[in-house]
Amino acid sequence: MSAAFSDTARRELEAILSRYPDKEAAILPALHLAQREFGYVSDEAIVYVAGLLGFTPARIEGVATFYTMYNRKPVGKYHLQICRNISCSLMGAEHLIEHVSKKLGIRPGKTTPDGKFTLSEVECLGSCGTAPVLQLNDDYHENLTEEKIDALLDRLP
Amino acid sequence: METVLTTHFADEQYRHVDTYLRFGGYAALRKALSMPKEQIVEEVKKANLRGRGGAGFPAGVKWGFLPKDLSRPRVLVINADEGEPGTFKDRQIMARAPHLLLEGIAISSYAMTIHVSYIYIRGEFVREAKIVEEAVAEAYAKGFLGKNLLGSGFDLDVTVHRGAGAYICGEETSLINSLEGKRGWPRIKPPFPASVGAFGLPTIVNNVETIADVPWIVTHGGEKFASLGVEKNGGTRLIGVSGPVNRPGVYELSAGVLLREVIYTHAGGLKDGKALKAVIPGGSSTPVLRPDEIDVTFDIESMGKIGTMPGSGGVIVIAEGTCMVRALSVLMKFYAHESCGQCTPCREGTGWLAKIMGRIENGQGREGDLELVLDVCDNMMGRTICPLADAAVMPAQSFIWKFREEFDRHIQDQKCPFGNKF
Numbered sequence: 350m351s352a353a354f355s356d357t358a359r360r361e362l363e364a365i366l367s368r369y370p371d372k373e374a375a376i377l378p379a380l381h382l383a384q385r386e387f388g389y390v391s392d393e394a395i396v397y398v399a400g401l402l403g404f405t406p407a408r409i410e411g412v413a414t415f416y417t418m419y420n421r422k423p424v425g426k427y428h429l430q431i432c433r434n435i436s437c438s439l440m441g442a443e444h445l446i447e448h449v450s451k452k453l454g455i456r457p458g459k460t461t462p463d464g465k466f467t468l469s470e471v472e473c474l475g476s477c478g479t480a481p482v483l484q485l486n487d488d489y490h491e492n493l494t495e496e497k498i499d500a501l502l503d504r505l506p
Numbered sequence: 507m508e509t510v511l512t513t514h515f516a517d518e519q520y521r522h523v524d525t526y527l528r529f530g531g532y533a534a535l536r537k538a539l540s541m542p543k544e545q546i547v548e549e550v551k552k553a554n555l556r557g558r559g560g561a562g563f564p565a566g567v568k569w570g571f572l573p574k575d576l577s578r579p580r581v582l583v584i585n586a587d588e589g590e591p592g593t594f595k596d597r598q599i600m601a602r603a604p605h606l607l608l609e610g611i612a613i614s615s616y617a618m619t620i621h622v623s624y625i626y627i628r629g630e631f632v633r634e635a636k637i638v639e640e641a642v643a644e645a646y647a648k649g650f651l652g653k654n655l656l657g658s659g660f661d662l663d664v665t666v667h668r669g670a671g672a673y674i675c676g677e678e679t680s681l682i683n684s685l686e687g688k689r690g691w692p693r694i695k696p697p698f699p700a701s702v703g704a705f706g707l708p709t710i711v712n713n714v715e716t717i718a719d720v721p722w723i724v725t726h727g728g729e730k731f732a733s734l735g736v737e738k739n740g741g742t743r744l745i746g747v748s749g750p751v752n753r754p755g756v757y758e759l760s761a762g763v764l765l766r767e768v769i770y771t772h773a774g775g776l777k778d779g780k781a782l783k784a785v786i787p788g789g790s791s792t793p794v795l796r797p798d799e800i801d802v803t804f805d806i807e808s809m810g811k812i813g814t815m816p817g818s819g820g821v822i823v824i825a826e827g828t829c830m831v832r833a834l835s836v837l838m839k840f841y842a843h844e845s846c847g848q849c850t851p852c853r854e855g856t857g858w859l860a861k862i863m864g865r866i867e868n869g870q871g872r873e874g875d876l877e878l879v880l881d882v883c884d885n886m887m888g889r890t891i892c893p894l895a896d897a898a899v900m901p902a903q904s905f906i907w908k909f910r911e912e913f914d915r916h917i918q919d920q921k922c923p924f925g926n927k928f
Contacts, residue, residue, distance in 0.1 A: 368665040370705050376687035377670055381629070415689040415846075417671030418629045434591045435790055436748035436822055438836050438928055472673060472840055473591040473790075474630055477748035477820065478755045487632040 352393040354401075358382050362401065372402045376412050380419050389420040417471070425460045425467035427505055430484040433470040436477035445481055446470060448495050452502065466502075508734060510722040510742050511715070512758040515602045521637055523644040526605040532650055534721035538613040539658040541724075546617035550720065552728030554740030556761075558595075559585055559676070559713030560789060560818040562739075562806045569618055571700035572708050581709040582615050582623040583685065583699075584717055586638075587669055587676035589628055590789035591840065592820025595744035595756050596714035600627070600634040603718070604641035608664065610717035612650060613724055615662050618710060622663050626681050629670040639666045673844040677892045678711035680846065691848045692892035715744055736762030739805035743816075747773040749823035750780065759804070761816075766800045768821055776825050784824040784909070788817025790837050791897030793904035794824075814904075829924035830909040831916050834901060835863040841898035852895035855886040859902055867926065871917030876906055 354362065365378045379402060383394040390413050392406075399406040413419045420428075431437075431446050446468075450456055453466050460467040476482045479491035483498075490501060519525035526532070538546055551566030572580060584607070588596040599607055611623050627635045642664055645651040653661050667685055669675050675684045679693035682704045703709020719741060723731045732740030739761040745768055746756045752774030759768065765787060769775065776782060782797045787804070793814040795802075802808050804816045824833060842860035847853045862879055865871055883903050886895040906913055916922055 368663070373687035374667075374685060374705070377684065378668065381668060381670065412687065412689055415672060416629070416669070419670055433836070434840055435786075435833060435836050436592055439749045439822070439824065439828065439833070441928065443928060471630075471671075472843060473589060473593075475588045475594050475597050475628065477592050477594045477822070478746055480748055480754070484630060489633070 352383075352387055352391070352397040354382065354386055354397075358386050373404070375402060376404070376409065377416075380409070380413055380416075384419060389423045391421075391423075423460075423464075426465050428467045428469065428484075428486055429502075430469045430471040430474075431457075432472065432474045432480070432482050432484075434473040436473075437480040437482055440480040442481040445483075445493055445495065445498060449498060449502075452499070465505075507758075507760065508742075509758050510731070510734070511599065511603065511606065511718055511744060512756075515598065520602060521604055521641060523605055523641070523648055523650075526603075531605050532609055534724040535609050535612050535650060536656055538616055538724045539656055539660065543617045543619065546613065546724060549723050549728035550617075553719070553723045553731035554728075554735065554738060555716060555719055555723065555731065556739055556806060557713055558715035558719075558743060558819070560590060560791070560815075562815070562817075565712060565716050568700070568712070569614075569710060571698060572618055572710065573701065576619055578707055579622065580618060580620045581704045581707050582611065582618065582620045583678075583681065583704055583709055583711045584611060584623065584625040584714055585676060585678065585681055585711050586625055586627040586631070586634075586714045587673075587681060588631070588714070588818075589673040589676045590791060590818045590820060591837070592746065592748055592786060592789045592822040593818040594746045594748070595819060597631060597634055598744065598756050599714050599718050600631070600638050604638045605645065606718045606721060607638070607714055608641055608645050608651065610720040611664060612645075612655060612662055613720050614710075614712070614717055616655070616658075616660050620710070621661050622665075624665050624667045624685055624704070626667050626669060626675070626685055628675070629668050635666055635668050642666060672846075673840075674846045674892070674894060677894065680892065681711060682709065689846070691846050692894075694891050735760055736803065736805045736808075738807050743804070743819055745772075745804065745819045745821060747821045747823065749821075750777045750825045751775065751823050752777055762803045762805050762808075765795075765802050765804055765821070768804065769800065769823060773821075773823070776823065780825040780827070782823065783826045783828055784830065786820075786822040786824070786901070788815050789820035790822065790840070791893075791900050792817040793900045794908060796908055827924070828928060829867075829922055829926075830905055830912050831863070831867050832922065832924065832926070832928060834905040835860075835867040837901050838863045838898065841894065845894060845898075846892075849890040849892075849895065851886045851889045852898075855882050855895060856898050858882050859898060863902075866913065866916050867922055869916070869919075869921040871913075871920070873917065875917060876910070876913055879906065
């Protein structure tokens with residue numbers, strides 16, 4: 350399968366390019382688009398974005414690998430990103446991570462064999478007042494307890 | 507108490523321009539566009555508005571660093587990277603009052619003759635970025651952004667730019683590099699962004715809250731804003747309280763509020779009647795305080811006298827029965843993870859701090875470990891391009907200095923007396 354943006358994504362990239370004085374500044378937005386279009390920032394995605402913007406693939410890979418949100422490997426349908434930083438830890442995040450890990454049968458950093466869940470430990474998500482917090486794909490889930498996480502995971506299709 | 511920012515935060519419609527207008531929104535912009543630019547800057551200086559991102563640099567002074575010569579276009583970059591552990595206030599402004607931020611951007615840009623602004627929002631704030639983008643579209647539609655603002659002849663373009671997960675990008679020069687499409691490596695200063703910033707142009711980088719304060723300052727005057735705070739630290743600020751308290755959340759309080767009052771009056775004290783063991787006052791990078799040190803006002807000078815900072819306003823409360831060694835270990839892992847890797851003292855030092863603290867917490871501490879940690883800290887502090895190294899050192903030093911006995915016990919007993927858990 351050769352990577353290419355959909356027409357929608359191409360139009361979005363055009364609009365993005367018009368907001369900056371050069372193409373380089375569109376690298377982060379283009380990588381976000383690529384992740385959305387291709388599911389993750391694959392080698393093909395990197396080569397494609399490089400071609401679109403006029404940079405070497407090495408240059409694009411250098412940027413992609415700096416930022417935690419660009420997944421260089423596929424993630425599950427549901428990416429569970431649980432904050433492990435100080436306020437969330439004080440409010441029990443470590444126990445929640447252990448709980449989810451046992452429930453799904455995977456260690457943090459891994460994906461379930463059916464490809465449904467990836468579990469990650471992440472740093473501060475900027476919602477410390479409602480700790481513990483997790484980010485499920487794009488969405489924050491706050492004030493978590495084991496019961497709330499179970500309810501959340503059990504109802505995901 | 508007079509509120510500058512949060513007056514209408516509870517109204518779910520306030521994020522929409524019609525409601526914002528109904529509550530008097532964009533009147534400050536209208537007023538500003540008829541004022542001489544120097545006067546706006548003067549009001550911001552009189553306001554004693556210190557940067558709300560953590561460093562507390564006076565905003566009016568920073569604005570004055572732009573070159574007088576207008577031949578090169580300037581850029582205003584809004585730092586919405588909010589990544590300092592314990593800090594969650596800018597998220598509230600963006601989600602609940604995006605037009606307040608946009609109005610602040612418009613006024614500030616006009617005052618500094620800036621026609622291009624980027625709002626750099628951390629990548630994880632997907633929802634907040636969408637809300638701000640919607641507000642930007644509404645503002646363009648109503649002529650508060652774009653060409654010829656309110657018929658003034660002043661043009662301004664604002665673009666939301668999302669980050670992609672990197673704490674270091676909250677540092678202004680790292681943010682600029684990230685905006686430009688690079689790895690988020692900080693730059694050595696000088697040159698300062700006001701001389702050479704985004705795309706090589708004179709650039710001012712300000713925190714979300716700092717800029718959101720500007721409309722009120724224009725409406726009511728800098729002196730009035732200053733009077734809400736204390737002598738060198740004017741206005742109110744958004745203080746977030748997290749940890750095991752009864753009412754965690756963001757509170758808008760005077761810059762001179764007593765820390766004890768923040769914890770016990772506003773946040774309702776500790777849950778289950780527990781005693782306070784420690785409190786980090788301004789985000790994880792600020793030196794920790796003991797319970798006997800909380801009768802200090804939140805302003806920069808007063809906190810400075812006792813060796814800490816109000817930083818980003820993130821109060822992290824730690825209760826009795828919490829392992830300080832484990833807490834420090836969590837933080838050291840964080841800084842090691844987030845080090846951009848550019849400077850040897852930070853790259854290697856944060857790694858060492860995380861490794862040694864991890865060993866101590868796991869009951870494998872050795873005699874001399876604490877001296878080693880403090881020695882590593884000395885070789886990091888002030889020896890790097892950006893303050894991330896210092897940010898790791900502040901908790902490391904202060905936790906060990908103030909809770910030394912606990913660290914010694916972990917090493918002597920070869921185990922965590924709290925059972926390796928919080």
